[in-house]
Amino acid sequence: xxxxxxxxxxxxxxxxxxxxxxxxxxxxxxxxxxxxxxxxxxxxxxxxxxxxxxxxxxxxxxxxxxxxxxxxxxxxxxxxxxxxxxxxxxxxxxxxxxxxxxxxxxxxxxxxxxxxxxxxxxxxxxxxxxxxxxxxxxxxxxxxxxxxxxxxxxxxxxxxxxxxxxxxxxxxxxxxxxxxx
Numbered sequence: 001x002x003x004x005x006x007x008x009x010x011x012x013x014x015x016x017x018x019x020x021x022x023x024x025x026x027x028x029x030x031x032x033x034x035x036x037x038x039x040x041x042x043x044x045x046x047x048x049x050x051x052x053x054x055x056x057x058x059x060x061x062x063x064x065x066x067x068x069x070x071x072x073x074x075x076x077x078x079x080x081x082x083x084x085x086x087x088x089x090x091x092x093x094x095x096x097x098x099x100x101x102x103x104x105x106x107x108x109x110x111x112x113x114x115x116x117x118x119x120x121x122x123x124x125x126x127x128x129x130x131x132x133x134x135x136x137x138x139x140x141x142x143x144x145x146x147x148x149x150x151x152x153x154x155x156x157x158x159x160x161x162x163x164x165x166x167x168x169x170x171x172x173x174x175x176x177x178x179x180x181x
Contacts, residue, residue, distance in 0.1 A: 007113030031085030
């Protein structure tokens with residue numbers, strides 16, 4: 001099963017990814033983890049990413065895509081994966097499609113976790129992280145709407161919408177049920 005997880009910050013993608021990866025027996029591939037791993041191991045891609053970060057710039061899509069490509073080529077991802085944090089834009093979705101197409105693969109589904117902005121703000125404020133204040137959270141939500149939400153339309157033929165305003169167990173159950181259909 002090859003899946004992409006979408007949803008605004010605070011929708012619970014990371015929490016759900018851990019449950020789903022275990023249930024589906026596929027690796028959870030988070031771009032945040034890929035960055036930390038590549039930078040920590042000082043790989044060529046990690047050094048390149050770090051140079052952009054050190055300069056206060058965004059890491060280019062090409063570098064992120066190369067990290068994802070390298071990770072998807074590992075043996076544990078041969079039978080499937082859960083991608084969390086990539087793609088974030090339509091451009092990245094097109095790159096992912098090309099990557100998968102090179103090996104005759106495609107995504108099975110894109111899980112879209114839907115949650116209201118007020119619930120997201122409440123969840124993120126309750127985490128107590130010092131960089132999470134209401135204004136910062138609402139700005140992150142606007143960036144999501146502008147850059148990532150267009151993926152919902154891009155993937156309309158394989159999108160699976162899940163209401164992400166319940167318990168972790170209810171949301172996991174709803175996701176697995178929807179994938180069984």
